[in-house]
Amino acid sequence: MTWAPGSLAPRPGAAPLRRMLAAQTAAELKLVLRNGEQVLLSLVIPLALVVLLVTVPFITLEGTADGRRADFFVPGVLALAVMSAAFTGQAIAVGFERQYGVLKRLGATPLPRGVLLAAKTLSVLVVEVLQVGLLCAVGLALGWQPQGSPLAVLVLVVAGTGAFSGLGLLLGGTMRGLTTLAAANLLWFVLLVLGGVLFPLSAFGAAEPALSLLPTAALSTGLREVLQDGGTAVREVLVLLTWGALGLTAASRAFRWE
Amino acid sequence: MTAPGPALSVTGLVKRYGGRPVVDGLSFELRRGTVLALLGPNGAGKSTTVEVCEGFRTPDAGEVRVLGLPPTDPSLRPRVGVMPQAGGAYPGLRCGEMLRLVASYAAHPLDPAQLLERLGLVEVARTPYRRLSGGQQQRLSLALAVVGRPELVFLDEPTAGLDPQARHATWELVEALRADGVSVLLTTHLLDEAERLADDVVIVDHGRVVAAGSVEALTSDQATGQLRFRATPGLDLDQLLLALPVGCAAKESPAGSYVVEGPHGAPIDPQVLATVTAWCAGSGAMARDLRIDRRSLEDVFLDLTGRQLRP
Numbered sequence: 001m002t003w004a005p006g007s008l009a010p011r012p013g014a015a016p017l018r019r020m021l022a023a024q025t026a027a028e029l030k031l032v033l034r035n036g037e038q039v040l041l042s043l044v045i046p047l048a049l050v051v052l053l054v055t056v057p058f059i060t061l062e063g064t065a066d067g068r069r070a071d072f073f074v075p076g077v078l079a080l081a082v083m084s085a086a087f088t089g090q091a092i093a094v095g096f097e098r099q100y101g102v103l104k105r106l107g108a109t110p111l112p113r114g115v116l117l118a119a120k121t122l123s124v125l126v127v128e129v130l131q132v133g134l135l136c137a138v139g140l141a142l143g144w145q146p147q148g149s150p151l152a153v154l155v156l157v158v159a160g161t162g163a164f165s166g167l168g169l170l171l172g173g174t175m176r177g178l179t180t181l182a183a184a185n186l187l188w189f190v191l192l193v194l195g196g197v198l199f200p201l202s203a204f205g206a207a208e209p210a211l212s213l214l215p216t217a218a219l220s221t222g223l224r225e226v227l228q229d230g231g232t233a234v235r236e237v238l239v240l241l242t243w244g245a246l247g248l249t250a251a252s253r254a255f256r257w258e
Numbered sequence: 259m260t261a262p263g264p265a266l267s268v269t270g271l272v273k274r275y276g277g278r279p280v281v282d283g284l285s286f287e288l289r290r291g292t293v294l295a296l297l298g299p300n301g302a303g304k305s306t307t308v309e310v311c312e313g314f315r316t317p318d319a320g321e322v323r324v325l326g327l328p329p330t331d332p333s334l335r336p337r338v339g340v341m342p343q344a345g346g347a348y349p350g351l352r353c354g355e356m357l358r359l360v361a362s363y364a365a366h367p368l369d370p371a372q373l374l375e376r377l378g379l380v381e382v383a384r385t386p387y388r389r390l391s392g393g394q395q396q397r398l399s400l401a402l403a404v405v406g407r408p409e410l411v412f413l414d415e416p417t418a419g420l421d422p423q424a425r426h427a428t429w430e431l432v433e434a435l436r437a438d439g440v441s442v443l444l445t446t447h448l449l450d451e452a453e454r455l456a457d458d459v460v461i462v463d464h465g466r467v468v469a470a471g472s473v474e475a476l477t478s479d480q481a482t483g484q485l486r487f488r489a490t491p492g493l494d495l496d497q498l499l500l501a502l503p504v505g506c507a508a509k510e511s512p513a514g515s516y517v518v519e520g521p522h523g524a525p526i527d528p529q530v531l532a533t534v535t536a537w538c539a540g541s542g543a544m545a546r547d548l549r550i551d552r553r554s555l556e557d558v559f560l561d562l563t564g565r566q567l568r569p
C-alpha cells in the first residue's frame with residue numbers, strides 16, 4: 001500500500017485553543033483515573049479514612065458524640081483529598097512526564113504551555129469535584145452535619161488547590177521522577193499527621209502556631225472553621241493564597257520541561 | 259506555499275558540554291522538499307545538532323535558521339514535526355489515544371486511523387504506550403511527528419530497532435513526504451537507508467562535518483574500477499583478456515564469480531563492459547548479477563570515520 005500523491009502535502013496550523021484545552025484535559029483526566037496509585041491516593045484512601053475515623057474510635061476526640069466525630073473528620077479528610085490530588089498526584093505525574101520526555105515532546109507541538117498547565121489544573125478540579133461529592137455523600141451517610149456557607153468552602157478549596165498545585169509543580173518540575181515519587185509520598189504522610197487531618201492542631205501544644213501555617217493545616221482548620229462552626233476562615237485563606245503565590249512563582253521560575 | 263530559502267540552515271554551530279565541544283563548527287543546509295541524512299558514529303553529535311534545530315538546546319555559537327526563523331520561534335511549532343530519539347509519550351495513554359491527542363493540536367491533521375493502519379499499529383491501537391514493543395513505540399513516535407502535516411520534519415533515528423517490514427513502511431512514508439514537498443532531516447546509522455532516502459548526506463564525526471554532498475557524489479568519484487558478474491564456472495578467461503584492452507585483469511574467484519578490472523586500475527568504461535558481455539554471449543554463458551562496483555556509502559563512511567569502535 002502506498003501513499004496517494006498529495007496526501008501528506010504540508011498543511012500546518014494550530015487547532016483552536018479551546019479544542020486543544022478540551023482534548024488535553026480529557027487526556028489528563030484519563031491518565032489520573034487510570035493510574036491505580038493516583039486513584040488510591042486521591043479517592044480510595046480518603047474515603048476509607050473518613051469511614052474508619054468516624055466509625056472506629058481509635059482517635060479519641062474529647063466529648064464528642066457520633067455526629068460530632070464526623071463533623072471533625074470530614075473537613076480534615078477533604079483537606080487531605082485536595083492535597084492528594086493537587087500536590088501529591090500532580091507532582092508525581094509531572095515528575096515522570098518530564099523523565100519520559102513527554103513534556104519535552106509536547107513542547108515541540110502547537111500545544112501552548114499555558115494550555116497544558118490549564119488542562120492539568122482543570123483535570124485536578126474535576127477530580128476534586130469527584131472527591132468532594134463522594135466524601136460529602138459518605139460523610140452525610142455517617143451523620144455529618146455541615147454548617148457554614150458553601151461559598152466559603154469553595155474559596156478555601158480553590159485557594160488550597162492553588163497552593164498545592166504550585167508546590168506540586170515546583171517539586172515535579174525540578175526533581176527526577178523517582179525522587180519526586182519518594183518526596184511527594186513522604187510529604188503526604190508528614191502533612192497527614194502534622195496537618196490537622198487526624199488530630200486537632202492543639203494536640204501538638206507549643207508547635208501549633210507554626211504548624212497552622214502549613215498549607216494542609218490551613219486548609220483543614222479553615223474547612224473545619226466553616227463546616228463545623230459556621231464561621232469564616234479569612235486567616236486560613238490568606239495563608240493558602242500566600243503559599244499559592246510563592247509556590248506558583250517559584251514553579252514558573254524553576255520548572256524544567258525535560 | 260513556496261517560500262524562499264532553505265528549509266534549514268546551520269552555520270558554524272558549536273555546542274559544548276563541560277567545556278568539551280560535542281558539536282564543533284557544524285555547517286550544512288537542508289534544501290526545501292529534500293531529504294538530508296545526518297550520518298555519524300555514536301556520540302558524533304547528531305542528536306545534539308537535531309535538538310538545537312528543534313529549539314530544545316541553545317547553541318554556544320553559530321546560527322541556525324529553521325524555515326528562515328530562529329529555532330525557538332513559537333510560530334514554527336505547527337510547521338515542524340519532531341521525532342526524538344527516544345520516548346515522548348504518556349506511558350498511560352493508549353497508542354491510538356496518544357496519536358489522536360497530538361492530532362487534536364493541529365488545524366488540519368492527517369487521519370489518525372489511516373496513519374495507524376499504514377504504520378501497522380491498528381492491532382495495538384488500544385494498547386497503552388508503556389506496553390508497546392520498542393519498534394511499535396518507535397512507529398508511533400514517527401506518526402506523532404507527521405500527524406500535524408508539517409512542512410519540515412526532524413527524525414532522529416526513525417528506523418532504529420525496526421523489523422524489515424516496519425523499516426520499509428517508514429521508508430515509504432519518508433519518500434511520500436518528500437514527494438509531497440515536505441523537507442526531512444533524519445539521522446541514521448544505516449548506510450543503505452541514507453543511500454535510498456537521502457538527496458544529501460552529511461557525515462559527522464566528533465561534531466564536525468567530514469564529508470557532505472549527494473550520495474552519488476560521495477560514492478561515484480570513488481569508483482573502484484571493478485566489474486563483477488556470475489556465470490557458469492570455468493569460462494576461458496585468457497580468451498577474454500585477449501579481447502579486452504591492454505592492462506585489464508580478470509579472475510574467477512570463487513568458482514562462478516568473475517571479476518574484471520579496468521586497464522591499469524582505471525574505471526570500467528563502456529568498451530570494457532561491451533567486450534565482457536559479447537565474450538559471454540560468444541561462450542554461450544549467461545552473465546548474472548552483473549555490476550560495476552561503486553564504493554558503497556559504507557566504505558566511504560568507514561574510511562572517513564575510522565574502523566575503531568566508539569566509546
Ligand SMILES: Nc1ncnc2c1ncn2[C@@H]1O[C@H](COP(=O)(O)OP(=O)(O)OP(=O)(O)O)[C@@H](O)[C@H]1O
Pocket residue numbers: 275280298299300301302303304305306307343
Ligand atoms: N546533556 C548533555 N550533557 C553532557 N554531555 C552530553 C549531553 N548531551 C550529549 N552529550 C554528549 O555529547 C556527545 C554527542 O551526543 P549525541 O547524542 O549528539 O550523539 P549522537 O551522534 O546522536 O549519537 P548516537 O548515534 O549514539 O545517537 C556525546 O559524547 C554525549 O555524551
Ligand SMILES: [Mg+2]
Pocket residue numbers: 304305306343414
Ligand atoms: Mg543520537
